[in-house]
Amino acid sequence: MGDVLARALWERYEPVHDLVYFAPEARRAADEVGLRGFWMGYFALRAAPLGPVAAPVVTSCFYVFHPDRVARALPDAWRYAAPDEVLAARQRAMDAALTRVLGPDAVTGWRMTEAADLAWRAATAADTAGRVLGAANQALDRPKEPHVRLWQALTTLREHRGDGHVAVLVAQGLGPVAAMVLKAAAGESDAALLREGRKWDLPAWRAAEAGLRERGWLGEDGTLTAAGAAVHADVEARPDAAAERPWTALGRDGTTRLAALLEPLARAVLDSGLIPSGNPVGLTGDLWASSPAVAAPAGVTDTGTGEGTE
Template sequence: MGGGVVRAMWERFELVHDLVYFAPEAHRAAEDLGMRGFWMGYFAFRAAPLGPVPASVVTSSFYVFHPDRVARAVPDAWRYADPADVLAARERAMDAAMTRVFGADTVGSAALAEAADLAWDAAQAADTAGRVLGAANQALPRPAQPHVRLWQAVTTLREHRGDGHIAVLVGQGLGPVEAMVLKCAAAESDEELLRQTRKWDLRAWRTAQAGLRDRGLLTDDGRLTPAGTAVRATVEAGTDAAAAAPWTALGPDATARLGGLLALLARTVRESGLIPDGNPVGLPAATEADEAEE
């Protein structure tokens, strides 16, 4: 499966997955469990498939967050709610959020049920050896409601891709802060937003920039050098290649069909205004091809 197809699928399913971070239904569900603040809810909802793991495991598998940001939420979160209860609340929140954002007619449609089954098949075909978050999500039971099943499937695919991305970064000798600095230098995310939300201080950020300059990857004014551009291209191509197995297993026709169905949902999420300015996940704007397909 070509990298362009793999990347296009991510750009669509990522937006559906991201409802768990930005939809008010998710925030309320975390509050109802007793979670204290946005970040405790974020880490609990995302880490719950792993079980009641310590902060060190979450820090490692999420990769880009400062250990102090994680330690303020985990393991305290498991004292407020067992991971099984968190997973149940996550499903209820996604049921409510998707019904509101997409509309009852859409979530009850044959097209969405078809998308859910195609995405589930792709997610179950994902190769999860060495991919902790992908494997933990893949092992969860199949939700009965098609729209919740779709969300869980794209979440498995998203974490599978993220696990592969981290492996590529490690292979390129790019630590958490270096990886974010290069992402911002490539104009994929806002530097201040990414640094503050991941809780890295300015000194750590400047140290990473200096190290990347020493490697010849950044200019003195913080732009990518040709070598930096090449490393970014290598990371992205490697990430796409590592994420290809589900789509190869699904096949080109079914992948194209699912891509078209997801494009409609992705546009709805984009137009909802839920994704904040600064784009913390680094998604590009909708392409002309996406708009034409939608």
């Protein structure tokens, strides 16, 4: 099927998944179960499928965070709320956030149900050997509500691809800070936002820059060299290629149908303003400008999130 279509799917499911980081409903849900502060909520909400794990496990899985950032949240979070409680809070948060952002008609309509079922089929087919976060999310129960089911399926697919991305970074010898320097130099995110959010100091950042310059990947002006650009393209393309299994299992027709159903949902999230400019994920308002055109599925003729006529 090709990694181009896998990239097109990532561009459409990543914004929907990212509501768990940026929607105020997620912060409120974390507060309601006793978690303290944004970062404790972030790490607990994302790591809860793993169970009550210690900080080193999450530092390894999440890859780019300084160990001290994680250790300030875990394992203390599990003293305030058990992982099962956090998972329930996560579902409540996504129920509320998706309903608000997409509208009550969109989350209860036939398109949402179709998208959720297609995404769940793809997520169930994901190969999870060596993919810890993907496997942990895949093992969760199937939510009853279509929009929550969709979000969980997209989260499984997102973490499945992310696990593969980490494997590629390790294979390339790109440590956590070097990986972020490469990302920022490619113009995908703001360097200060990445460094400060993940709690790395300036000397560590400068050391990673020096290492990339020694490898011929970063110029003195802080931009990527031709060789660096090629490496960056490779570390983005290889995770897409490694994430093809769900889409192969779903088939081209099912995959293109899901992409078309997701596009207005992703657009609604991006248009909501919840995901800030320069965000760590690298999301922009024109994500799929260079992606292949995705044919609208039968019965889908508008570009809004309203359900229209069946």
